[in-house]
Amino acid sequence: MTQHLNHQGSRTSIVGPPRAKAAANSPSNDAAKAFDPWIIWVTFRRCWPWAVPVGAALAGIAAFVVMQGFVPEYRASYLLESNEDYVVFKGVMPQVENLARTEKSLFQNSIVLDPVLADPTLRSAPSLSDPNSAEGKLRKNLSISSGGTDSRLVVSYTDTDREAAAMVCNAIVDSYLRQRDSFDDTRVNNLERWLEPEIQRWEQEVDERQKRVAALSQKTLGYAPGQSVDRNDSEAHMSRVAALRSQIGDLKIELALFDAIVEAPLPLDSDESLAAATPAIAPTEIQKQVIRERDIENGIDADAKVRAAKAVVNRYTSIILDIEVKDMVRISRDYYNDMKKNLEDARDKLQDERDLARTRVEEELQRVVDEDYRQRKAVAERTLAWQEEQQKKQQDLSKQERKRAQERSQKAFAKEREKSRKAMVAKLDVLQTQYNEERERLEQYGGMTAELRFANDELVVASGVLTKLRGRVAAIRTERRQDGAVRTLAAATPPKAPVESKPYKKLVMASAGAFVIPFLLGLLWEFKVQRLTDAESHDKTGLLAPVVGEVSRLPAGSGSRKARRVFEESIDSLRANLFLSVDTRHTRSIAVVSSMSGEGKSSVASQLALSMAKSTGETVLLVDGDLRRPDQHEIFGLEMGPGLTGVLSDKSTLDDAVDKSLGSLIHVLPAGPLSASPHRLISPKKFETFVKEALEVYQYVVIDTAPVLAAGESLAIASAVDSTLICVMRDVSLKENVVRTTRRLEAAGACVAGTVFSGVSARQYGYRYGNYHYALPDTMAT
Template identity: 55%
Template sequence: MQSNANRVNGNDRPIGRLSGPSAGANSQFDPWILWVTFRRNWLWAVPVGMVLASLAAFGVFKSFVPVYRASHLLEANSQWVVFKDVIPVIEDIAATEKPLFFNSIILDPVLADPALRKAPSLADPEYAEVSLRENLKVTSGGNRRHLVVSYEDSDGVAAATVCNAVVDSYLRQRDAFDQARMVKVERGLEPEIQRWQQEVEQRHHRVQKLSETLVGFAPGQKIAALENESNMTLMAELRSRISDLRVKIAIADASRVSAAGEAEFVPPVEAAVIPSAVVERHVPSEQEILNAINQDAKVSEALSRVAHYKAILLELEDSDIVRIRREYYEEMQGKRDEWTANLETLKAGARERVVAMLNERADAEYERQKIAAKARIESLKEGFEAQRKSKIEAARVEWQRELQKRYADEKKEYEALATQLDVLQKQYDDERSRLEQFGGASADLQLAIDEKQIAMDVLGKLKIRAAAIRTEKQQGGSVQTLAAATPPRIPLESVPTKKLIAVSGGAFCIPFLLGLLWELRVQRVTDSAAVDRSQSLAPVVGEIAQLPSGARNGRGRRIFEESVDALRANLFLSLDTKHTRSIAVVSSMSGEGKSSVASQLALSIAKATDQTVLLVDADLRYPDQHEIFGLEMGPGLSGVLSQTATLEEAVDTSLGSLLHVLPAGRLDRSPHRLISESSMRDFVDRALEKYSFVVIDTAPVLSASESLAVASSVDSTLLCVMRDVSRMDNVNRSMRRLDASGATIAGTVFSGVTAGQYAYRYGSYHYAIAGETDA
């Protein structure tokens, strides 16, 4: 016999495609397993998936609630009554106003309205704010002056109501900001107006004093004599520009005062509702009572005694020795019944103790939960208060951030105005000095008159600005409604197409996912490379194509015969197995192609060698070689091994001189008593005296251990693996058992390859015989 070590020589081969985990624990996921899963499971997975998809679609339809969207159109107000640029105009309403809509200043009044909380989207007090923020959308209205505010809800009327409520809250806050700013600017102008009134009076007194000094002179004529027309024009222009700048600076000062008040604004935040603590006392269930009774020491001991005697009785029954030890069997039955009755008594006695114990535990747990619930409520109160303060601070920071840009622009404008005023004032002072140098007292009088005029101009413009503010603030805020939201009549989706596709597709894939998980668990062999890649299996010595079922499929039958011939050639041309005369064909489980391989291999050897081959059916449990060839069962191998028939009497020679078949025969005792290593060695030796080759079909290794005795009695053993049927763990276990029994493993036979795959991998080269036509 060949050494078992020889089979490892061919393991160092190029690694091919391996499906899923069959490559070992360290292999990565192979997408090929997806195709294997579909190929193996589509017959049942497609109908089940369609049913699940239909149920899922029905569930989506039943649970589908149409969503309506109501929209409110806003416009930046650029109208004025008399005075333009008094009310601030928003240049890009979408960019500047969108963050304000999501501020707690706007949303908290909406959430605090009990009438609005009746909307389906705001009904849950815990998620009302989250739902409001998710369903509220603020987008551009197509240009920089328009803004669209929309809200989505399952109730169209509620969607329009909430949308309008949010916009109303925004407009109230925006109008309040604008009005407060205008009022503060107006109030900021009052001190400036009073100051300039005093300035006008002071300068008027100075003009009067200078006029008294120059009585009898015409100041206008004196100055006219000293100044030319260009100097008078320059002084007038400087006076006008200085007057305008001082008015602007006064207005800017008033605006900065109002801005300081806006920065200190504290946004309102709704107080959180603290949930009440509900704690229920646990009532012990009947199952808990039974479990506690079973854990009682005496009851537990009685249970173990009953189980012990039951196990003894079961072992006696399984080993079929009851009739031999009848008295012992009845004694064990009596003890079992005695302990069973004792068990019921102990359970009844333990129930009262167990119920009292469980109630004490339930009371203690109830008190503990009440204390924990009280502590949790206190913690929630602290957390909600901290959250409220955090929201106030966040709203304040957000509001200050919004004002920061506006303040920076106003500061730059104020600094620019102050710089211009300094420059103009210097020019005016220089011109005044020059005129005083050349004009004397008359020049002083004229300059005093000019200064009085400047003060009067500034005072007049300040009064005009205050009047403009009082007039224009009646016009309205900087943002106004262009079209209020109305209840929509058409939902956003009449049919939830996207959700239907997603849910139905997911449900349809569930059976395939289960199939994939099962395939990953069972680790089927899906390719011959899986066997070559495994270090614990013998290399593949042949791939067998599927035997076509159709009688007219001549090409498929020819490829099948070629694959069997290739197996035979590989077996007898190998240095390790070229002198083999006895071959056992085994498999891990039934249905893995061993019987077909054995019968066809025997035929191929007979045709190739032109010598008589004996095919032995050693599967005494479920024989099928006689059915494959349509033969009578006869005494068979069972008769030969039990010595009720000779080998010559049991062999069926009706198939011709090249192939003789020894059926399994009728089994009249345990296969283990018939098939042993010594009996099979004697049988094989006697068979080889008459036949050139012996091929033995065996029972599955994992199901019938007598096959190990057959495998250890022959020259070579072939382990059959069926594509998409054999499991890698079963094949590995079979290999270990064969190794332990001393069998010589010639290699692995990979069956079930499709004719197309076999032809693609190895080619198809037909030979023609005279008079033969290809089907």
């Protein structure tokens, strides 16, 4: 009694908390119903006996329907090719490249398809007979594909009538060719109309520039431009003339300065007159040179950054002019606009560089003028100092000596002055003579001015543009095609054979789809009911008691010897796991329950009792607690007798009710005839007294119970024993039912030791746990 109570008290403390923890950590219902790919195999395994014949019947019906609705279709094809022929000028006329890619949109456009739909002769085609659906079918049946190369195109049309397919295909291509020729003619005509006024404008421009060159040549050279000397020679003479002109100017300035310094004679009468007799130019009287605008402009044009900016402007101007000359403006509109924008930016940058260069040139010219002013001022200061020194010396002499010395000095000064002046005048005459000779020679041989050079350059550019425009018109007129940019290689003819003689693809798809319908329904059902298929999926739920053992399927009838041996081995493994576990090693009373009937609890209970008796050598009492549908007496071939109902109703004692005909290892207590409600017979208190009485006689008691969800009295039995095993049948038990059973048992205070996963095939059991068999004597094996 004490031992039993200890077990009863321990089951709540040991088993209860883990179950509560599992419930607390259990996933939600949605997670519990997550799709497991294994369910597909389970569905096939369970459904194939009925799904295969049903699927085959549905597949046959689907194939019959497809064949009944099948109408053979014919595809007519038209082969086109890009016209690449030319007379002289290749690339003048447009050549369509990659026809399948560029022309597909034109074929699908309404400007090509509308004339086909409007043609009353094409209404005889089956696909175009209905005006409401004609356009949709026309677009659907029309296909554009490559003809093997980028320059070839295949136009195909599919219809149920072979003649109609060829007729509609030819009509579509004819409409396309008309539109293509119209586009090409319009482009060529527009190009010629645009070139004519341009040619006239450039002819007028060339004429005006020729007149301007002639006028400038007459003004600058005095004769025709064709008689001018070599350009390099002209530039050399221009440079020589400029150098002589610069030397003459410097010498004139020097001569004027000399005359200004030594113009007045020295006075002879007094110190004051002596000081006044040698007037000198004071530094304050010297004037700076004036910076001329022409010098500034020349300096700006010679600046390196300005020349680079001019080169950029000229390059963009050349690009734009080339685009306009080659008639690429409308074709490359974006590139043309970008070049114009770049030209504007380059011109703005040129102006900025000129402004910066102006500042630099003005600063440099100002520096040169200041340096010249500083030098002339230094000369004047030295002259003034020399005069003051002479005056001071003369003041120290006597008046007579000063007069004599002054006369000698004046004579010597005048003589030296005259000599120096004659030398400068002679040098000036020589330079002037050389300058006049170079100028006459330059005028004689006609050196070109910069303005004349620019005018000639503009004339060359205008003549080149006019030549290119005229050449473009001549090339277009020469290469104007009569057969268009796309030409016909092979027109469409009525096809001899349909696209497919039988709709094999549709047959396969329809039959396969119909065949899998039963399996899909079975899969939906299995996914909904959530059967337990293996121990791993059982443990993954987190809501069920852990699996303490897997039991192989009990072979029907005599069965094979190997399958029976595997079944007995699985029962022995279950018994070992149960009695070697820390939580259940002291268990003496065991209840075997299930959620619903047919889940293997009776087989597990009887075989577990036999295994316990054989392993311990103690007598085990097997009680059939399923009063509604008892079957333990049928398993062992025993009489019903008073059974459990007689003991619980006090109509019989335990010793009288137990059947001991099977020997000393196992005694069976059948259910007995049911004469009252099972709930009244099996109450928790009454059954606890029964278990206590049985354990006083037997070492172990194994009780087979009714399904928990169908019979509530099983909860009273489970609450009265030490441990409870929940039987789960592979591919039969529903997860939701097992969860509900587990929760009811825990709520009733039962100690759930674990789950027994039965119904595993002998092959699968051997694969999972090995097949280590052992030999027995023939007498024991039987």
